[in-house]
Amino acid sequence: MSDEAVRTLRDPTTSRATSFVEDALDAGRYVTLVGACTVASTTRASREHPRARRHATCKPDGTALVHGPGGHRPLHPQPDGERIDVTLDDDADALVLAAGPVAGDDQLVVTFDAIDLATAFHVDEHATGAPSGTEADLKDRILEQPELVEPGLRPLATERDTPAGPVDVYAEAADGQPVVLELKRERAGPAAVSQLARYVDALATDLHGDATPRGVLVAPGLTPRARRLLDDHDLDFAAVDPPGE
Numbered sequence: 577m578s579d580e581a582v583r584t585l586r587d588p589t590t591s592r593a594t595s596f597v598e599d600a601l602d603a604g605r606y607v608t609l610v611g612a613c614t615v616a617s618t619t620r621a622s623r624e625h626p627r628a629r630r631h632a633t634c635k636p637d638g639t640a641l642v643h644g645p646g647g648h649r650p651l652h653p654q655p656d657g658e659r660i661d662v663t664l665d666d667d668a669d670a671l672v673l674a675a676g677p678v679a680g681d682d683q684l685v686v687t688f689d690a691i692d693l694a695t696a697f698h699v700d701e702h703a704t705g706a707p708s709g710t711e712a713d714l715k716d717r718i719l720e721q722p723e724l725v726e727p728g729l730r731p732l733a734t735e736r737d738t739p740a741g742p743v744d745v746y747a748e749a750a751d752g753q754p755v756v757l758e759l760k761r762e763r764a765g766p767a768a769v770s771q772l773a774r775y776v777d778a779l780a781t782d783l784h785g786d787a788t789p790r791g792v793l794v795a796p797g798l799t800p801r802a803r804r805l806l807d808d809h810d811l812d813f814a815a816v817d818p819p820g821e
Contacts, residue, residue, distance in 0.1 A: 585694040590671045593691045594664040597634065597671070600696035601660060602765055602799040607634040609671075611691035615642050617652045618683045625651060632673065632686055634660050636699075636763070638797060640675035642686055654684045661800055709818025711744075711761045717819050718745060718757065718794060725794055725814040729755065740778035754779065754787050760795035761818045768793055769805040776811070 583605075585596055593609070600607045609632040615625040630651070633641045638659050641650040654675045661674040668689065676683040709717075715734065722729040728750025736746040745757035756779055758772040776791040783789065791811040798806070798813060806813055 582695060582697040586692070588691055588694060590669055590688065590691065591664055593688070593694050594662055594671045596694055596696065597662045597673075598801060601634060601636065601662065602801045603696075604636045604698070604763065604799075605696040606636060606699045608632065608693075608695045609634075609688060609691060610693040611688045613642075613686050613688040615651055616685045616687075618685070623652060627689070629692070632688075634673065634675075638675070640673055640684055640686070642684075652684060659798075659800070659803065661803075709761060709820060711759050711818070714759050714761050714794070714816065714818035715744060718759065718816065722747065724816045725757065725792060726750075738775055738778040738782055740774040743775045743779070746779075749790065754783060754789040756789055756791045758791065758793050760793070762795070763797040763799060764793055764795035764802050765799045766801050766805050768795070769802050769809065769811065772811055773805075773809045776809075 583600070585593060588596065597607055597609070610629070612627055612629050613632070614627050615630070617623050628644070631643045640654050640660050642652065644651055659676060663672045663674070665672050665687070668687070671688040671691065673686040674683050718725060719731050719734070722731055726749065729747050731745055731747045733746045734744065735742040743756045744759045747755040747757060749755050756772065756775050758768060758775065760768050772791045772793050776789050779789045791809075792814055793806065793811060794814045794816050796815060796817045803813070
């Protein structure tokens with residue numbers, strides 16, 4: 577994703593549009609799509625909307641909205657959560673947006689089989705809307721309240737050296753398993769996952785005995801690609817905000 581202010585695709589293939597949206601969301605950009613889609617919700621008030629040309633918005637914080645030709649309300653509210661998964665359905669030749677919580681079945685699913693326009697751009701936050709705490713503040717918070725990451729977690733050291741560099745927090749889980757914590761004060765992307773994976777692999781070669789370290793990425797949120805990489809590397813995530821000023 578380049579640094580140009582606004583990127584635009586006109587009449588892209590669904591494959592090209594899927595890559596475009598993935599890259600844009602990973603770069604923290606605001607994305608809009610216009611095209612023919614179906615909309616389905618799997619909440620308790622399950623509802624489906626047939627194929628029609630609509631406008632969809634994907635925000636960097638994981639919010640997804642779909643609008644028709646009128647009214648200020650979205651077509652269907654997104655379930656609570658901060659996740660937007662973007663995938664290509666090869667069989668249907670369609671771009672699929674799935675928004676909702678990390679766990680659970682509640683989802684808003686938007687399936688585009690034709691896309692007229694895709695745009696991506698940065699939207700400035702008001703100064704008070706940005707995270708005010710530093711990674712050092714986040715570390716202090718975790719050391720004081722390790723249960724925010726997981727019950728029974730016991731921090732043992734900070735900046736512990738490994739062959740891949742110092743880890744933010746080295747801890748022990750309730751079952752005694754070594755745990756590596758990688759901390760990010762803002763929404764974490766693929767680079768943070770790769771960094772954590774390197775630390776876990778390095779520590780695994782550094783530990784004696786049969787101890788197998790586990791990695792946890794601690795941040796306010798994740799990009800869609802980062803979430804998939806966590807699954808690929810068998811790493812965990814804990815949503816924790818840095819303390820405000």
